[in-house]
Amino acid sequence: MQVTLKIQRYNPEVDSQPRWETYRIEADPKDRVLDLLHKVKWEIDGTLAFRRSCAHGICGSDAMLINGKNRLACKVLVRDLGEEITVAPIRGLPVKKDLIVDMEPFFDAYKAVKPYLINDDPPPERERLQSPEERARFDDTTKCILCACCTTSCPVFWVNGTYIGPAAIVQAHRFIFDSRDQGAAERFKVLGASTGAWRCRTAYNCTEACPKEIRVTQAIQEVKRAMVYHQF
Ligand code: SF4
Ligand code: FES
Numbered sequence: 244m245q246v247t248l249k250i251q252r253y254n255p256e257v258d259s260q261p262r263w264e265t266y267r268i269e270a271d272p273k274d275r276v277l278d279l280l281h282k283v284k285w286e287i288d289g290t291l292a293f294r295r296s297c298a299h300g301i302c303g304s305d306a307m308l309i310n311g312k313n314r315l316a317c318k319v320l321v322r323d324l325g326e327e328i329t330v331a332p333i334r335g336l337p338v339k340k341d342l343i344v345d346m347e348p349f350f351d352a353y354k355a356v357k358p359y360l361i362n363d364d365p366p367p368e369r370e371r372l373q374s375p376e377e378r379a380r381f382d383d384t385t386k387c388i389l390c391a392c393c394t395t396s397c398p399v400f401w402v403n404g405t406y407i408g409p410a411a412i413v414q415a416h417r418f419i420f421d422s423r424d425q426g427a428a429e430r431f432k433v434l435g436a437s438t439g440a441w442r443c444r445t446a447y448n449c450t451e452a453c454p455k456e457i458r459v460t461q462a463i464q465e466v467k468r469a470m471v472y473h474q475f
Pocket of ligand 2: 294295296297298299300301302303304305315316317318
């Protein structure tokens with residue numbers, strides 16, 4: 244089948260603003276958008292810039308706005324999109340070139356919630372034990388691949404780039420509800436600030452955008468509730 248692929252192009256070194264470039268290309272319905280981008284880059288225009296690594300929905304590096312929705316280019320099939328496909332960078336982060344955005348603000352928010360186990364007790368001889376039920380409590384949020392689809396689909400993040408965003412709260416959730424972790428109070432200081440979880444307006448865009456089907460909005464609600472009931 245022939246598809247019309249519209250890609251937002253922008254090279255800040257020469258362009259004053261982004262522009263759309265259209266490519267007519269032959270595609271198999273089972274091709275992924277990532278295959279089409281490779282075709283453009285390898286056969287038509289080698290200057291096209293985009294990120295990808297694993298090509299299998301694991302690394303989270305190829306999040307893009309595809310036909311108006313945030314998705315991973317390696318996980319979307321042409322047959323599910325039709326003959327007209329538009330691809331633009333995820334929104335709310337500065338564009339470095341074409342489909343590549345500056346992820347530093349996103350990772351700054353991630354780092355701010357201390358996304359690692361905090362436990363000052365002396366380590367036991369073997370591992371820190373946990374029951375299957377305790378492990379299940381935070382299972383959903385362990386699936387996050389830090390693709391930024393959720394944060395960059397959030398209207399609050401678009402309007403106020405200082406909002407810490409859904410992905411950082413998901414990462415905080417993963418540790419706050421881990422029975423072995425003792426860092427909740429430290430994380431609540433960040434999440435309770437004016438740029439933290441209370442900015443969430445429960446728009447659900449994040450949950451719809453998540454390629455790992457994490458219940459992002461629910462995780463944010465659980466973190467808010469934990470903050471309310473937390474005794475300092
Ligand atoms: S919660 Fe989902 S959408 Fe958000 S960064 Fe993690 S994997 Fe991506
Ligand atoms: S390239 Fe790794 S998730 Fe798509």
